[in-house]
Amino acid sequence: MVQFVQKKNVAQIEVENEWIILDTEQYTVTRLNDLGGFCWQKLREAQTVDSLYKAIDLEYGVECEKDAIDHFLADLTKYGLISHAV
Amino acid sequence: KKEKASLVLSHQPIK
Structure with a gap:
């Protein structure tokens, strides 16, 4: 399975249920x-x-579609925020 | 467990 990880040089802040x-x-x-x-x-x-x-599933008790997760990871990769873990 | 809350909402360059 392909693994993804955050790239460096990023900072994050949580504001009203948004990141x-x-x-x-x-x-x-x-x-x-x-x-x-x-x-x-x-x-x-x-x-x-x-x-x-x-x-x-463990945190929210929600069965999220794997396609949605895959799409999310593809977006983050496209925007240069994550990359394949080596 | 947290409540069921719900995506990349937006992405833009800093000007």
Whole structure:
């Protein structure tokens, strides 16, 4: 399974159930919803779609679609906030 | 467990 992890040079702040991610290298601002912020925190360590799926279920008691997690990770990769863990 | 709350809401460069 492909693992993803946060890139360095990012800072984050939580404001009213939203997460604001500042990329200090590319000078971008990215806003995530509450569940996105939860996944973002988990991504401080290497995660797979499956591990995030289980973490969400454990924390929220919600069965989140794996496609949605996959799409979320693809977005973060596209915006240069996460990369494949080596 | 937390309440059921719910995505990348927006992404933009800093000007």
